[in-house]
Amino acid sequence: MPDVLLLALLVVAIATGWWLGRRERRHRGTGPAPPALARDYFVGLNYLLNDQQDQAIETFIGALEVNSDTVETHLALGNLFRNRSEADRALKIHQNLLARPTLTADQSERVQLELSRDFLALGLLDRAERLLEGLVRDAQDDELRASARRLLIDLLEREREWQAALDVALPKMVRQHDDIRRAAAHWLCELAEQERHSASPVLARRHLRQALATDARCVRANLLLAAMAHDTGQYKQAIKLLRRIPDQDPAYTPLMLEPLAHAYRLLDDEEGLVHGLRELLDQAPSTAVIALLAETLHHQGQEQEALALIREQLERRPSLDAIHQLLTLSRRQARAADDHIELLERHTLALVRARPRHRCRRCGFATETLHWQCPRCRNWGTMQPIDAPGEG
Ligand SMILES: [Zn+2]
Known part of the structure; x- marks a missing residue:
């Protein structure tokens, strides 16, 4: 809904435009302002008084006078x-x-950029x-050309x-701006994903x-x-x-655990997996690594x-994941299903599943699935797995 401030601004813009235009014409000796302005202006005011703000704005926009002095006002x-x-x-x-025709090139x-x-x-x-594309190619102003380039990238x-x-x-640009560098790497990954699926692995690997x-x-x-x-293979x-x-x-360690475990299992090398996970833990403590290590040890009979x-x-x-895993392992060890533990386990599982697993470190947006480009702030590579969601 249009507000009073906006309408006031429009009225001021029209008044200054009209006044400056009149001054210009007087200097050039081309006579007074055409009566059309006054008519539109009062028609607009009339709409306003009748509380028809939308019509008032339309009429005022139609009455705006453009000359060299009011370009800034129009842009604003x-x-x-x-x-x-x-x-x-705005359009x-x-x-x-x-x-x-009176606009300067600048x-x-x-x-055009605003348009x-x-x-x-x-x-x-x-x-x-x-x-x-025209601005990126021809614009004289370096800063403006860079802005156009950014917008074009966003559009593409x-x-x-x-x-x-x-x-x-x-x-x-790629060298100087972190966000563009990250984005460019992801564009190459997007190309590689397409090529991987259209069976050109050589090209995919190159990208x-x-x-x-x-x-x-x-x-x-x-x-x-x-x-x-x-x-x-x-x-x-x-x-x-x-x-x-x-x-x-x-921060992305949790993402590599599943494929890592899968590869070790296909090699029939659980020992290798345990060893690898212990090395990872030495490198950096991670809830997800501990969970997989515990699961693997349990699987090997080291309950x-x-x-x-x-x-x-x-x-x-302390984290919900760890509590849930402790319950699961305890129940499996006890073998005989304890009703209470089973109930608790079911509830913790529901809680674990109900939580988002990934969050954007830039804007905080959280989702179940990982998006390489944040759906909210559109940054690339800023969504990360939440490693210990209890505290995350
Ligand atoms: Zn974000």
Whole structure:
């Protein structure tokens, strides 16, 4: 709903536009302002008095006078509308501005940038893309060209045009900006996933190596390389690749545990798994690693050791996961199903399952499944497994 402040701003914008325009015309000797302004202005006021604010705004926008002195006011007004999710009105203002032959080259570029933001907000991606491509190619102002490039990258991401996004992001941008570097590595991973599924593993691997060269901390690239090694039965190679992940970013250790255990089991090497997990624990304490280690020890018949591990973990870092696992292991050890334990176990399981497993470290958005690009803030590689959700 339009508010008083906005309407006041519009009225001021019209009044100054009209006044400045009149002054200009007087200087040029082209006579007084045309009567159309006064008429629109009063029609708008009339709407306002009748509490028809939407019609008032439409009329006022129509009455806005553009001249060299009011471009700033128009730009501010357009942004105000767009920020209020009224991009269609912003679009009208900006198109109206752009149609004026009196704009300087610099002003025209700025209006075009705002216009492309309107198109983006309205979901008119093709029109935004054309405008932004023109600005990236021709804009004189360095800062404005960089802004256009950023917007174009954002748009290409939305369209899942990964290669195009890579082409638009300059090597210098990738080097200088952390977020673009992370994003570029993920675009390469996206390409690799497509190629992996369309049976071009050679190309996929090349893109994944490129992803790692772009961003050495790109966990996803090693996960994918490991999955591809796994596909072709190279389980040892898969393990080697997965083991690099905790060094890249320990927060992602929980993600590599399942494929790691799978690879060791296919090699029929549970000892190797236990050894590997102990090494991981020495490297960095992790609830998920302890859980898998306890499960594996239990599976090997080392029940006491498994229970001791979980109890120790609970002492140090109390968590719902550990309580649940302790219940499960206790019940399995007791063999005979104790009704109370079973009930408790069922409840803890429901609680464990009801919780989000991943959270964006940038904006805090939490979900069950891992998104490499946060659905809320659209940052790449900022969603992480919640290792000990009890405290996370
Ligand atoms: Zn986020």
